[in-house]
Amino acid sequence: MLYIVxxxxxxxxxxxxLGRVLIPFLKSIKMGQKILDIGPRWHHSKxxxxxxxxxxxxxxxxLAVLAFVFFVDRKxxxxxxxxxxxxxxxxxxxxxxxxxxxxxRKRNEGLSAISKLALQFPVAAxxxxxxxxxxxMESKLWIPFANIGVELGLAYYVCVVxxxxxxxxxxxxxxxxxxxCGSVTSVVMVMYIxxxxxxxxxxxxxxxxxxxxxxxxxxxxxxxxAKIFMGDTGSLFLxxxxxxxxxxxxxPLLLVLFGIVYIIEIFSVIIQVGYFKLTRGKRFFRxxxxxxxxxxxxxxEYRLVAVTAAITAVMSAISAVGAVLR
Numbered sequence: 001m002l003y004i005v006x007x008x009x010x011x012x013x014x015x016x017x018l019g020r021v022l023i024p025f026l027k028s029i030k031m032g033q034k035i036l037d038i039g040p041r042w043h044h045s046k047x048x049x050x051x052x053x054x055x056x057x058x059x060x061x062x063l064a065v066l067a068f069v070f071f072v073d074r075k076x077x078x079x080x081x082x083x084x085x086x087x088x089x090x091x092x093x094x095x096x097x098x099x100x101x102x103x104x105r106k107r108n109e110g111l112s113a114i115s116k117l118a119l120q121f122p123v124a125a126x127x128x129x130x131x132x133x134x135x136x137m138e139s140k141l142w143i144p145f146a147n148i149g150v151e152l153g154l155a156y157y158v159c160v161v162x163x164x165x166x167x168x169x170x171x172x173x174x175x176x177x178x179x180x181c182g183s184v185t186s187v188v189m190v191m192y193i194x195x196x197x198x199x200x201x202x203x204x205x206x207x208x209x210x211x212x213x214x215x216x217x218x219x220x221x222x223x224x225x226a227k228i229f230m231g232d233t234g235s236l237f238l239x240x241x242x243x244x245x246x247x248x249x250x251x252p253l254l255l256v257l258f259g260i261v262y263i264i265e266i267f268s269v270i271i272q273v274g275y276f277k278l279t280r281g282k283r284f285f286r287x288x289x290x291x292x293x294x295x296x297x298x299x300x301e302y303r304l305v306a307v308t309a310a311i312t313a314v315m316s317a318i319s320a321v322g323a324v325l326r
Contacts, residue, residue, distance in 0.1 A: 003209065006068070007210040010060070010213065011213030011217065015220075016220055019056050049226060050229070052233055053221065054237055054238075057211065057215050057218045058234065061211045064214075077135070078136065084248055085207060088237045091240040094116065094236055096233040097110075117165065121161065128164070132157065142253065164243050164244075167259060175230055181238065187313050191258060192204070193208045194320050218230065257315045258319040265289045268285060269289055
């Protein structure tokens with residue numbers, strides 16, 4: 001329990017204390033969100049809200065991991081926790097570049113989509129290569145609940161790279177409502193804590209607990225009405241953590257279950273763009289990502305957070321059962 005409570009409390013405290021300094025500083029340098037006219041009209045009240053809040057849970061997670069990195073029990077040469085956290089930091093760096101570009105351009109547009117992908121794929125490829133070379137990843141795909149593995153060879157690693165980029169961007173698109181991405185990902189981290197606890201994997205337990213603590217500290221400021229947004233810095237970091245921990249646990253296919261909310265978000269955008277082009281201007285949803293569609297249907301931000309977190313909790317419980325039965 002020490003490896004759950006201590007990293008969680010430390011990370012949460014760091015995030016809360018840092019927020020007291022970071023929020024006024026970001027306001028002073030005018031690092032505030034620009035709201036597009038195409039969005040829900042009531043979102044304009046959020047303009048000017050600082051958007052580098054991801055630094056709160058990133059800093060909390062980092063300090064908690066560093067505090068325990070030399071004390072956890074690990075197999076010789078097994079540093080999958082460090083590799084996974086480093087990968088998430090790599091995506092956070094890409095997100096920071098995107099957030100900073102928004103400030104320079106003074107509008108809600110940062111790096112181009114092509115530029116982001118050009119940076120994201122190498123990070124995924126390096127992580128996959130390091131995990132393979134260190135013996136932390138095999139080329140066998142585990143089929144949940146059926147408890148069988150299918151040897152895919154090189155194809156597995158290609159799928160992992162594509163899957164990492166896909167999930168990272170799915171989590172990124174899910175960030176758009178006060179408290180939603182932080183709440184949903186907190187639920188996912190609780191599931192990871194359970195799985196690492198059952199597996200007696202203390203490095204994973206520390207990493208998941210530290211991330212959860214940082215998120216709870218961040219939510220202290222991000223709950224509606226939000227005083228700070230996580231920005232791409234935070235959402236890309238969380239995407240890296242979510243998918244990295246799944247790969248480390250050899251359960252990437254379970255992402256379809258516990259990551260269903262993220263996946264629906266990205267597919268809603270794909271459907272919207274495709275339908276718009278095929279029909280020459282018609283929209284399938286009122287607005288995409290799909291959380292904005294429900295907003296325009298009259299759903300409150302509180303309701304959206306509650307529903308998405310509840311769906312994730314149910315799917316995470318099912319995923320945990322599937323993983324434990326392996």
